[in-house]
Amino acid sequence: MITGSNTDAAQMKPPLRNIGVIGWLRENLFNNLFNSLLTLVTIYGLWLFVPPLIRWVFIDSLWFSSAEACRDIEGACWSIIPNNVSFIFFGFFPEGQQWRPLTAMLLLFALVFYSKNRKHWRQSLAIYWLLGLIVMGGLMHGGVFGMPVVETAQWSGFPLTLMLALFGMVGAYPLGVLLALGRRSKLIGIKSLCVVYIELIRGVPLISLLFMSSVMFPLFLPEGVSFDKVLRAQVAIILFAAAYIAEVVRGGLQAIPAGQYEAANALGLSYAKTMRLIVLPQALKIVIPPSVGILISAFKDTSLVVIIALYDVLKTTKVTLSNPQWMGYSSEAYLFLAVLYFVCCYAMTSYSRRLEKELHAGH
Template sequence: MTTPTTAVSTEKAPASAVGVFAWIRSQLFSSPINSLLTILSVWLLLATVPAMVDWFLINANATASTADECRKSTGACWAMIVEKHRLILFGLYPYDEQWRPLIATGILVASIILSGWRKLWNMWLLALWTVSLAAVAVLMWGGVFGLTYVENSQWGGLPLTLILSTFGIALAFPLGIVLALGRRSNMPAIKSICVVYIELVRGVPLISLLFMSAVMLPLFLPEGMNIDKLLRAQIAIILFAAAYMAETIRGGLQAIPKGQFEGADSLGLSYWQQMRLIVLPQALKIVIPPLVGLFIALFKDTSLVVIIGIFDLTQAAKVALTDQAWRGFSVEVYIFISAIYFVFCYSMSKYSQSLEKRLSTGHER
């Protein structure tokens, strides 16, 4: 007995419906407006990219020994960065001792990278940071193991920016969680204190807090008592960031269904057990994107400490530009520090995206 065969169509889709040309037509020329925008974008790229490549690379000078020699070229003067890179990266730290902040920077960066490894999300991570911060303190301050003592007034550049942002994020995060829980508390006194603190801090710019910590705070201290300027700036950054993180985390807490709280109550868990084991893990997963956005903003906002005379990366770059022999190359210097900021900020952004995928938050639309 034979079975009927089914005819299989061998017709191919027209070339205009598949392939590169189909993609170009559907994505770039699908409507008159899209066609116009595509043409304008191509024109803008053709007008700017060749000139930028010419200025950045082709006609750039990275080997000039003097500024006058560099001015003869029509491109960027990267020789300025070669000449001043140590001042930009390490500020006023003693020249012969700059290997110490270099190693300290490497330790901080390595610790941050290892913190993203989920297998270390236990007591090993606490031990790692304890050892790392102790090593950074020894390297930066010195005074032990035969290292020359260096006051923190001489710290500057990239290591100081990393120290301010790392401590700012690490200490503001738990404080923000406490403030968020306090604002949702049923106890009126605690709730009122948290609300007043959050709204007061969020109602003023970071510059004003830094100015008050540097100028106004010493006026209220007892006579003979003094708090280091760098420490005052660090405290201002932590308090400022915590208020913003508190509101972000509170949004995550409000997004948790009521059934999660009721289920935790049915298990007989205490309030802190509910928060630690059930509610906070879910709330923090929901607010990963805005939290990382705050981390990136805080990393960039550390540049505001220039107003109180702290030599972070931006202030160190400004100092490098004061050299009369190399005046007129500010664009190259700011491009250099912008690239540094971009590398760190972009890395945080990409890590947050990978973390969202690994944790499978389930809130995609």
């Protein structure tokens, strides 16, 4: 029926060219001349680039072979990873004891997974984390329950990366909060100290602090006292991250309306109580998403300890690559690491975005 009434028009389906796959293509890829050209050029570029890449990665590659077998192939030699996986992940941790860092890492992932759910954000969570950190430290260091002691100099690989980032964050957070409070203080002496510290640290690259930790800290200590390289780097990372956390927390403090401070004053609460009971709980909640951002940066930045010769996961990979047997497969090894870092960081990024949305909706 072509000469339909109004009811027919309402029941008629939209034209085929506006819905389904074709409609989507017209809407999103070919909506005008410029976009159509752009799409075609991009598809051509992808056509040149992607098939050879897939060939290299999947078709011509070897996954679980010996180094010799890799010499004759055109594609990627992923075998470098399974053949060196224990060294890349655990570095110089003694052979028979590598279940310990593995357990510590699994424990960490379990804790992270448990903390993701906002229903679990209670006081008990802090206790779980404290217990977890103690157990992780015990597993790594040993000396209890018949586990032989492993010196921090032997801590290496992925657990070192995780620990530097995690303990860096745990150590830096209280310091950062204090610095932020100091910077907002009305007391000129304290305020200027905090401002100088924060701006000084934020103005220099992390690597200069790491140099400081490796060449200057030993000079600062009295004769006979020394503490090891890993711990010194950890201190440098804490000092560095604290300045950035301070700025994030300051943002949170500024977002708290003045009425909250005034109400607390009117109730006769002291400064410490005002901060602990009224201001900080609100401010810290606001800054959770940007804090995850700082955690991501800290996690990425731990790779810089390579430069002061600590054996984090990047350095153990480089050591593997300097083995004559596996020389020349850098692309494969680095791509593997890139995927490892990407998965960790991307999980944190998307979690932080989701959290931001959820917390924002609550207002």
